[in-house]
Amino acid sequence: MLVGGMGVRKGGGRVGVEIADVVAELKEVRRGRGVRSDDLHHRVGPALRMACDITDLDDPALVRRKLVLRLTHLGARLPSDLNLAATAALGLHKEADGGFLDQRIDWLATRFDRDPRTARRRVDSAFQLLAELLYDAGMRDRKSGSYSPDGWYVESLRAALRLDLEVPTLTEQRQIVAAVDELDELVLSLSAPRDQAMPDGQAITAEIAYGGEIVEEQRVSSSHTRFIVRLPSPLSLGQRHDYSIKFTSYPRSWMRPYYVFTPLRRCEEFTVRVRFDPTHPPKRVWRINGLPAKAFEDFAPGSDSLEIDRVGDVALEFHDLQQGLSYGLQWHD
Incomplete structure (x- = not known):
């Protein structure tokens, strides 16, 4: 065989x-x-x-x-x-x-x-x-889509979500690998689903800490924005590059109680740390580990419960993520 x-x-x-x-x-x-x-x-x-x-x-x-x-x-x-x-x-x-x-x-x-x-x-x-x-x-069995058609894949993603702030922030540090020669820009996106009853006033914003510059913003919908990032210099095939980007959206009370990453291209490692308000932590937090998109929106608590430490942090780590599946955590106040 x-x-x-x-x-x-x-x-x-x-x-x-x-x-x-x-x-x-x-x-x-x-x-x-x-x-x-x-x-x-x-x-x-x-x-x-x-x-x-x-x-x-x-x-x-x-x-x-x-x-x-x-x-x-x-x-x-x-x-x-x-x-x-x-x-x-x-x-x-x-x-x-x-x-x-x-x-x-x-x-x-x-x-x-x-x-x-x-x-x-x-x-x-x-x-x-x-x-x-x-x-x-x-x-090993090969995963489909290992070589991203848009020219790059994610070797590691480290995310830090601050939910102890009135307006939460998400900071990502990524190491990417160019899958083509002369890769000079990236297309990044963020979705921040919210209660539909909330006003449509505040948009998702982003700023680059290092590793590139945002040259264009595309507001796809009230809860989804794309950012075109120009790299400091073109990357050659197989070359690694690090960058960091910080996103903000709208008040915490507008947000739905989950944070997930759904890779649309190859991603080998994803780590996330979420900081809740230690004075008002959620009653329960659980891991989302490779669920189909939207399958977690029934808000039924999963069996993989997570503990919040005394400063309000929860940390998770995932490896060899499957494209199109969701990874992260969900909570219930």
Whole structure:
């Protein structure tokens, strides 16, 4: 049978693709200009194709895109010196991506203050660990929409919601990864559902703390606004970028008693901290963990109750979020 595209057999033994195959294919990819080579799509073998979800229908540009994104993401999990070794050898490092392999190895040796032979051994160690990560990734079922059509995805989102203020604020810190070259702007949005009986006067506003500037606001409805954010400089495929944005909406009494994040693109990690008024905390708070959109609006308390600490905070963490499902918390006064 097949699991996640890799062949397996009973008893745990694997057939078809081994970690050694992934290592061999990484060594093939690093030749010449590495991932920037014109013939890259011909040098990506079956093991890397499985690990990166590359199909026979993908054109050369998409093959490169999928490979770079997966190598960048998994390489970040290596120790810093091995990540440097792997990215330099493969041509992923911005300071070492223009030359051929021997030049990149010499650059790496200089960075490590070692001879080229030692640098090559460091690359071999990095490729072994990276191959294990790629192999594990290939064994997992692939999520649909892993590569966002609008050019970027969220690696981590940290949110802080202040409900102890008369006009609540939501501050987000995000690390994103570019899924295309020359990514120069983002489209961000916030929905703040409210009691329909309340007047239609105050709009959702936002300000950027760092990592970009808002160049356009689009008020889609009284409770939904989009913001166009220009980045400080265009991002290249696989490049990470951090930014922080602060939203405000309208008085707390107008709001509905929940806060959820519903990712419309790939999101790997979401953490949120909500601060309630410690003098008037809600009677009950519960987690929303991957419910279909709007399914939580029956306001029936869930079984996953949460405790509010003595300063009024509740903290939650989610990983490998599914697109279109909602994650967060709900409360009852």
